[in-house]
Amino acid sequence: MRGAAVVEGVGRRTRLAIERVGDIAGYVGDVTRAARDVRTWAPEATLQARRLGVDSMPIGVFIALFTGVVLALLASYSFTGAVPLYFVGTLVAKTVTLELAPVLTGLALAGRVGANIAAELGTMRVTEQIDALETLAYDPYAFLVFPRVLAGLVMFPIVVAAAMLTGVAAGWVASIGLLDVSSSEFIKGVRLFFDSFDVRYGLVKAGSFGVAVTLIGARQGLQARGGAQGVGAAATSAVVFSAVAILVLDAIWAVVWLLGHTP
């Protein structure tokens, strides 16, 4: 009798997991289908791009600024006496463009953008504004979700690009000002192993992070139940899931794109 209950529990959990995957797939399908409703999402797109992207620019640049400085100092600390210091430029450029700018910016925006979307849509859900939109024949996916996803897809790479430039520039200035590395040495290091693939890789990764963060934030908001507590829970889970999604995507991109790539 007890064994049957255990088996039943396993089956139930499996079904729930599959249902969750099905829900997510259905959600993504609904958002994708909403792309056809251009008249609904187009007017919202630039507004969301500004809110999610342009307004997030300062935090992305701020993070990159200090990341570049710290990277240069760490590289110098690690290389002293063993590796020529112009490799500081190589390490800063490679690390910022390939990894730190996309991931750190993505995590920062997961907190800012993901929580913002989840809270906004969650509030609309609990106050039945979304139900009202549906009553007015508005597709909530086209009106609320798709413009945000599109803004995330477009603006995350823009913010990450600015972060890349800022991070390398900060590392450059820190190397000249704080380390015994000349400007020409730093530039030599940057150029030494530079590959435009690094930038492409970072920007594509940032775009995927933008899509993930906005999709997760919107889904958590749309699923909010109850009152303010439900909205808070939705915002929290949006940030957590977004952060996890960013790290998982980062690993997937590394395996898929970096593994086997020869510069």
Added chain:
Amino acid sequence: MRKRPDFIVGLTVLLTAVALVSALVWVRQTDVSNRRQRVVARFRDVGNARVGNAAMIRGVRSGRIDRIELADDGAVLVRLSLERGTTLPRDPVVLLNESSLFGEWQATITERAALPHDEAVQRQLDAVSGDGMIPGATLPDIAKLTAVAGQIAGDVAAVAGRVGVAFDDAAAKELRASIQNFAVLSSTLARTVRDHENDLDTLSSKLQNAVRSLDRTAQTTLEIANRVDSSMTGGELQQLITDLGAAAADLRKTTSTLNGMANNLAATQARLDNFLANGDSVFKKINTGRGTIGMLVNDSSLYVGSDSLVTALRALVIDVRANPKKFFNLSVF
């Protein structure tokens, strides 16, 4: 209301894109205005060289590797972009080599004549020469050299191990005895050399002198031969023989004259002998005090008498001068 976000978003996207593209162009040193000159080099393989590696001419960075691609015939084409106005060396070749121990490579453009004597490099260059492209060769990287060195070290270790196995105590004793024998032999040899060192020096010195003499002789002989040659060619020898004939005739004539003079000289000598004999006889008589002259010469009384006579005459003259009337009485009437 909608235009303001559009403008801000558009401006942000444009500015970021422009900044990113500019940075990419600058970092990659992309030749946007096509102001660089391009050369293509052919290689059998390019090692770890990559796009973006520096191109060096006489140690000066003059460009970069723009592109690396496989050719149809299996060679590798490396396209280099150089600063405009860069002058390539005469008969240029391109060497790909590591520029540091940290994986940096560079393409060095140099003259073929300035290449190091390396058969592997020459083989690579010969294999890709032609087609109007600059031939290139790749020098082994540090990793390969290290691998080879490691292999050599392994082989040496194996040999050392085998020697260790074969080299037992008996072998060591024999080797020690051999070394001692060799030491004795060396000592003996050194002593022998010391003993004969002076002899060898003397012999060597004499030999050198002899050689120098031979050299001088040969030189002189050569000069004589040259003179003979020049004499033969100029007809001077014939003239010399003619002159010698005339000189011989003159010599015969002179000899005849000398014979006549010798005969006359013999008669003169006979008369001179006779004269001397007579003279001797006269002097002998004089010395013996015979005859008037002999007595004059040998008897001093005559000298004394003569001397006193002269003295008396001098007194007489003085007296005559002082008292002429004493001796001369001149009367006319």
